[in-house]
Amino acid sequence: MHVLLDECVPRKLKGELPGHDVHTVTEMGWSGLKNGPLLRRAAQEFDVFLTVDQGVEYQQNLVGLNLAIILMVAATNDIDDLRPLMPRVRETLTSVSPGSIVKVQV
Template sequence: MRILLDECVPRPLKRELKDYEVRTVVEMGWSGKKNGELLQLMKQTSFTILLTTDQNLRHQQNLEQAGVAVVVLIAPKNRLSDLIPLIPEARKVLNVIVPGEVIEVGLS
């Protein structure tokens, strides 16, 4: 499983997922890419999961056709301190999500 952290996710969140193979959009040199192009690049480079805070992605792209799974972190803001509490639930989701699926993770 290869996970890509979207540009909208604070890069230090990667440290919270150190037991997974995680790269950031910036590390891959894909900064500024539109979602459709980003999904194509992910598929070409064997990424299986996009971790994002973009709640509109599922309405803008055909994720099933893209062949990647998407985990959307839902928090009041995109600050690291708001996203870290979501990581335990996100870890559970990462182990069961399948390509084409979108799962939202947020505090209830």
């Protein structure tokens, strides 16, 4: 899978997704883009958008977007809070479909 990590997700989590092509918003040169334009660009090049932004599903019209969103729910976006979610994220990546939003939490 081609996975894009949102700006609010620690880039060190890339190493937690072996076997996937993972990039960050910053690496793509998309830093500072609002969610709408960011998601539209991501849908052109990626299969999955990985974020901790709890509002993304309410702020954006995701209808017709050819991109799956995995929303990690943790106490903070600190890597120590997010790392325990990664086994479930990896499992979700095996079955997630375009246009879906999947919440992953402990």
